[in-house]
Amino acid sequence: MxxxxxxxxxxxxxxxxxxxxxxxxxxxxxAADMAERVEELLSIKGIAQDIRDLSKEMTREEVSLEMSRRVVKRYIDEGRDAALEKAVRTGLAILTEGILVAPLEGITGLKILKNRDGSEYVSVAYAGPIRGAGGTAQALSVLIADIVRRDLGIGRYVPFDDEVERYIEEIQSYNRVKHLQYLPTPEEIKTVIRNCPVCIDGDGSEQEEVSGHRNMERISTNRIRGGMCLVLCEGLIQKSKKILKHTEKLGIQEWNFLTEIGKKEVNEEDSKSNKFLQDMVAGRPVFSHPGRPGGFRLRYGRSRVSGLAAASI
The missing domain is CATH 4.10.910 (30s ribosomal protein s13; domain 2)
Structure with missing residues (x-):
């Protein structure tokens, strides 16, 4: 064959x-396997065998973190910017198994910029295709960028107060335009932006612009940055526990702020999600309420009675 x-x-x-x-x-x-797909997708020769060797002993998430560190050391002679970009894209490509375009089109660029005090920080610009990577890969791409910037001796991101407020306004505006799986509270957004060592940025993807906090020094657009909203809300905040699992293993204390994320008081009456009812179009019938005995359940996908190219409902 x-x-x-x-x-x-x-x-x-x-x-x-x-x-x-x-x-x-x-x-x-x-490409014969995942390792080869990653190598061919990114055109970084010589990493396939390393990925195969590490995959025998580590999980895919651990392989992505370790390979990012190896790539940054291998390409440091090309300059910090090139090494940083190759390392983060490699990590994300491994997480998405070399199948999706997210490592190429989901990240539009990585830059080394300066804080007001003259120290350097890393900024990662995300775009809409990052959605396909899923929340865990989105969140881990930020962690990978943090680990790599440490290896390169680059400082942490220090946000201005008006930048923090811009994130809050932008995420709430994005949720009105495009529905988010998880809409964090303003307090959660503040906690993450003030403490995350990497700047989560993005290109203006929506036609709608923010009404306040415009024409800012370090944010290049007034339009809503969809990629940033996805990574911050559905990635970093929604998958905070998975990030903590890796930072604890690596002994990185700087991410402990994530322990404060998601600690909302849950009312027992409201524990069964009614969120889909809030978004329902007027006049549509309600087949079932969540968890109601005798309710209507819809299952769809492949089953034993359908062929490989068919779906069952």
Whole structure:
């Protein structure tokens, strides 16, 4: 099978060389496993075998953290910016198994910038495609950036007061435009922004602009930054316990502020989520309330009675 695939690829390459297509080469490279997919996706040669070796002893999340540190050491000669970018994208590609575009298009750039006191910090700009990576990978990408900036000797992000208020306004505005899985409280947002050692930034992805906290020194747009909102709310805050698990293993005390996240008082009557009822369009029928005996349940997906290309409801 492998030989026949290689023959097909050689024919396709020969056809592309004729110049009738947009590109003169086949865009999709061959890859045998996750390690090879990551290597080909990022065009960073020589990391596939390291990923395979580490995967025998570590979980995928641990492999992503360790490989990020190895990549930054390997490419430090190319400059800190290049080493930082390659390391964070490698970690995210491993978390997403080299399948998604999130490592390429979900992060639009990583920069080393300066605080008011002259110290340096790392800023990661996220975009909409980061959504596909899932909350855990989004959150871990911020942790990876923090671990890498430590290895490079770069300082932590120190936010201005008006920047903190901008985050609060922006997240609430984004939730009105595009629904968030989890909308943190203003106190939770303040806690994370004031304590997170990495700046979570993004490109202006929505047409709507913020009404206050405009034309800011270190925020390049007045438009709502969708990628930032996703990573902060559905990643870092919603998956705070998973981040803490890794920081405790690594002995990083700087992330302990996450222990204060998500400690809301839960009313026993409201413990069964009624959130979907709040967002219901007027006039739609309610089949079932959450947890109600005899309620309507919908299951969908593949089952034993459907084929590989079919879905059952």
């Amino acid at each position: 492998k030989e026949k695939v290689e023959i097909c690829y050689s024919v396709a390459e020969a056809c592309r060389k004729k110049g009738y297509d947009v590109k003169d080469s086949v865009e999709i490279p061959l």
